[in-house]
Amino acid sequence: MPTTHQPTLLRLATAGSVDDGKSTLVGRLLHDSKSVLADQLDAVERVSRDRGLAHADLALLTDGLRAEREQGITIDVAYRYFATADRSFILADCPGHVQYTRNTVTGASTADAVVLLVDARKGVLEQTRRHLAVAALLRVPHVVVAVNKIDLVNFDEGVYRKVAADLASVASDLGLPDLRTVPVSALEGDNVVDHSSRTDWYAGPSLLEILEDLPVADDPSHEEFRFPVQLTLRPQEAARDAAHREYRGYAGQIASGVVRVGDEVVVLPSGRRTTIAGIDTADGELAEAFAPRSVSLRLTDDIDVARGDLIAAASSAPEPTRDLVATVCWLSDVPLSRHTRVLLKHTTRTTRAIISAVDGVLDLDTVQIVPAEDLGLNDIGRLRIRTAEPIAAEPYARHRRTGAFLLIDGQSGQTLAAGMVGDPLAGEGDHADEWDI
Amino acid sequence: MTTTETVEKAEAAEQAESRLTLDYLDTLESESIHIFREVAAEFERPVLMFSGGKDSVVMLHLAAKAFWPGPVPFPLLHVDTGHNFPEVLAYRDRAVAEKGVRLEVAKVQDYIDDGRLFDRTDGTRNPLQTQPLLDAIAEHRFDAVFGGGRRDEEKARAKERIFSLRDEFGAWDPRNQRPELWNLYNGRHRPGEHVRVFPVSNWTELDIWRYIAREGIDLPELYYAHQREVFEREGMLLAVGPVSQPRATETVVTKQVRYRTVGDMSCTGAVESDAVTVEDVVVEVAATRLTERGATRADDRISEAAMEDRKKEGYF
Ligand SMILES: Nc1nc2c(ncn2[C@@H]2O[C@H](COP(=O)(O)OP(=O)(O)O)[C@@H](O)[C@H]2O)c(=O)[nH]1
Numbered sequence: 027m028p029t030t031h032q033p034t035l036l037r038l039a040t041a042g043s044v045d046d047g048k049s050t051l052v053g054r055l056l057h058d059s060k061s062v063l064a065d066q067l068d069a070v071e072r073v074s075r076d077r078g079l080a081h082a083d084l085a086l087l088t089d090g091l092r093a094e095r096e097q098g099i100t101i102d103v104a105y106r107y108f109a110t111a112d113r114s115f116i117l118a119d120c121p122g123h124v125q126y127t128r129n130t131v132t133g134a135s136t137a138d139a140v141v142l143l144v145d146a147r148k149g150v151l152e153q154t155r156r157h158l159a160v161a162a163l164l165r166v167p168h169v170v171v172a173v174n175k176i177d178l179v180n181f182d183e184g185v186y187r188k189v190a191a192d193l194a195s196v197a198s199d200l201g202l203p204d205l206r207t208v209p210v211s212a213l214e215g216d217n218v219v220d221h222s223s224r225t226d227w228y229a230g231p232s233l234l235e236i237l238e239d240l241p242v243a244d245d246p247s248h249e250e251f252r253f254p255v256q257l258t259l260r261p262q263e264a265a266r267d268a269a270h271r272e273y274r275g276y277a278g279q280i281a282s283g284v285v286r287v288g289d290e291v292v293v294l295p296s297g298r299r300t301t302i303a304g305i306d307t308a309d310g311e312l313a314e315a316f317a318p319r320s321v322s323l324r325l326t327d328d329i330d331v332a333r334g335d336l337i338a339a340a341s342s343a344p345e346p347t348r349d350l351v352a353t354v355c356w357l358s359d360v361p362l363s364r365h366t367r368v369l370l371k372h373t374t375r376t377t378r379a380i381i382s383a384v385d386g387v388l389d390l391d392t393v394q395i396v397p398a399e400d401l402g403l404n405d406i407g408r409l410r411i412r413t414a415e416p417i418a419a420e421p422y423a424r425h426r427r428t429g430a431f432l433l434i435d436g437q438s439g440q441t442l443a444a445g446m447v448g449d450p451l452a453g454e455g456d457h458a459d460e461w462d463i
Numbered sequence: 464m465t466t467t468e469t470v471e472k473a474e475a476a477e478q479a480e481s482r483l484t485l486d487y488l489d490t491l492e493s494e495s496i497h498i499f500r501e502v503a504a505e506f507e508r509p510v511l512m513f514s515g516g517k518d519s520v521v522m523l524h525l526a527a528k529a530f531w532p533g534p535v536p537f538p539l540l541h542v543d544t545g546h547n548f549p550e551v552l553a554y555r556d557r558a559v560a561e562k563g564v565r566l567e568v569a570k571v572q573d574y575i576d577d578g579r580l581f582d583r584t585d586g587t588r589n590p591l592q593t594q595p596l597l598d599a600i601a602e603h604r605f606d607a608v609f610g611g612g613r614r615d616e617e618k619a620r621a622k623e624r625i626f627s628l629r630d631e632f633g634a635w636d637p638r639n640q641r642p643e644l645w646n647l648y649n650g651r652h653r654p655g656e657h658v659r660v661f662p663v664s665n666w667t668e669l670d671i672w673r674y675i676a677r678e679g680i681d682l683p684e685l686y687y688a689h690q691r692e693v694f695e696r697e698g699m700l701l702a703v704g705p706v707s708q709p710r711a712t713e714t715v716v717t718k719q720v721r722y723r724t725v726g727d728m729s730c731t732g733a734v735e736s737d738a739v740t741v742e743d744v745v746v747e748v749a750a751t752r753l754t755e756r757g758a759t760r761a762d763d764r765i766s767e768a769a770m771e772d773r774k775k776e777g778y779f
């Protein structure tokens with residue numbers, strides 16, 4: 027059906043236990059949406075034949091590294107691209123092993139939707155619950171569960187209904203805002219792109235139809251304006267035309283909300299107020315702009331603004347702080363106890379920080395915080411952090427961009443942890459005290 | 464579908480219409496501009512790899528937009544195989560002059576002339592680019608190197624980060640990459656290390672062409688259909704030129720062709736095409752059944768993991 031819609035971009039991340047069929051499903055989505063080209067398919071068919079397989083193993087389309095193909099597993103996130111008439115998709119195919127939880131966190135951090143695989147024969151497993159908890163923690167707006175291998179349970183409605191009901195109950199425990207389910211066979215293609223005649227008891231949309239219909243991200247018109255300053259554009263005599271020698275604009279990407287010329291804003295952490303004098307792009311001035319657009323802002327008053335500052339709507343600006351209560355996913359194989367002095371990167375500001383206390387670690391099965399003194403690889407825990415400079419941090423539950431941060435080892439430069447301000451699982455607001463144990 | 468369902472669907476569609484949603488090319492452009500600005504703010508000596516190929520041309524266009532009304536705040540680097548299409552070199556010099564940027568050139572030919580590198584038996588010089596590239600990075604102490612690699616190009620590239628840390632050998636360690644979360648890029652590196660940055664990671668070939676059309680970006684003429692003397696080798700159409708001569712068994716014919724990628728002339732194939740304008744190319748790319756590399760690059764056909772192996776050695 028031809029439409030006049032402007033095409034949109036949706037970011038997906040896959041999740042699920044190893045062997046649930048993630049790579050096969052992604053291969054199937056690409057194949058059935060005609061996004062796999064003939065030479066790629068030839069290569070997959072050739073390798074499949076060499077291995078004595080009867081059918082082309084579509085998982086080979088996404089398992090790109092030599093070691094992955096040799097071991098038949100996915101090691102690292104692979105990015106895939108496919109498009110339908112109205113929508114372009116960026117898909118992060120994440121590995122399922124428990125030791126790769128950090129990759130699921132990585133994929134989920136930018137996702138508009140998580141596509142979670144469940145093996146119909148096995149139902150909801152510990153790993154399913156973990157991945158749903160990660161999606162809830164990272165505040166991914168939508169989760170679509172593909173109940174896979176439905177061919178191996180004889181396309182039985184009862185099995186599907188039971189799995190779907192279990193999922194709904196986990197989703198409500200976790201406070202997931204939107205969870206949908208669809209019965210599929212990734213291997214044979216049922217309900218992936220086209221409706222299957224073998225599941226006539228299922229009247230809902232196919233997986234691809236669901237993905238085509240999901241709203242993209244949040245509507246900026248309902249968000250508070252936030253703009254981390256990346257750098258000052260002040261070309262002076264290097265300006266590309268004489269008219270811009272005096273130009274001074276603050277370059278950045280709108281993190282959330284809408285900005286209009288004349289809006290009252292506050293620059294944080296200094297707290298100075300001013301108004302927006304102009305919104306510029308290389309293509310000309312704009313009267314308004316919204317997330318996630320990259321622009322350059324001119325301010326009415328000549329105040330001190332630099333990289334690392336946050337320009338925010340004056341009516342809703344956060345209070346800068348040096349003390350954070352945060353939830354982190356530990357990404358390094360060196361435990362937290364060896365890293366009490368770290369760098370903290372929040373929006374465009376990097377500051378020194380001290381981890382002052384570990385409050386506990388999240389038990390992903392019960393979704394409860396249990397006492398702990400240290401965090402190791404893949405642990406999700408609650409920390410107290412003191413920063414050297416004040417930062418305009420906000421609860422991650424309300425602001426995905428200004429609520430997120432990284433912890434970095436100042437010596438090796440390694441990324442140690444993905445951090446979220448407050449308790450994202452508790453929902454809106456900063457219920458820091460609920461974390462006390 | 465019941466009536467209520469239909470009404471609900473219509474309402475949902477209407478709501479979706481009134482939402483503020485950035486067009487997908489604007490979304491990709493904004494993401495790339497954000498990446499350029501992060502690098503300019505956090506690195507001392509960035510450089511942009513520029514060959515005159517379409518991905519590098521789009522990168523330069525995005526960089527110019529990111530720093531407007533100021534100049535592009537870093538130089539360009541061309542690793543010159545010596546196997547160039549003359550019109551691409553001419554284009555390169557035109558583009559550099561127009562944008563007012565400095566161009567550094569590292570020449571594979573210099574290495575061959577003084578014996579540091581030898582031509583391979585298959586004649587391709589693409590794999591020979593790695594050493595001049597790494598030497599140029601060390602000599603100029605570049606700490607961030609922008610490349611036009613896209614994840615849709617090739618399966619090893621599909622695993623590449625936007626900020627990709629390289630050691631002093633330029634090696635890519637795919638099993639030990641830094642996790643990349645949100646849009647918080649960690650570019651910390653130690654002396655001798657550098658970061659490869661891929662601002663158009665998330666663009667597909669079709670996105671690049673739609674953007675070229677939308678922005679009216681000028682490209683080397685060989686990206687559009689033209690008459691050329693070619694001969695067939697291993698299923699590819701190679702141009703007749705100083706470094707790509709037909710063997711006795713190969714017959715030269717004149718065909719209407721265009722290029723989907725430009726690289727080492729001796730191993731970059733042309734495709735038969737009627738796409739004379741940028742709009743024609745967009746239509747052609749949308750309908751193609753072959754990948755960009757599969758159609759045009761002999762060197763990637765060497766093995767299942769040819770690109771992965773070259774990247775581990777410091778290639779882009
Ligand atoms: N019968 C059946 N087998 C499947 C289905 N989906 C995947 N498989 C098989 O399950 C195994 C694991 O699949 P893979 O995609 O590698 O799983 P991953 O580890 O989640 O990426 C492979 O042997 C697949 O062929 C399905 O829908 N039905």
Ligand SMILES: [Mg+2]
Pocket residue numbers: 048049050085099100121
């Ligand atoms: Mg897999």
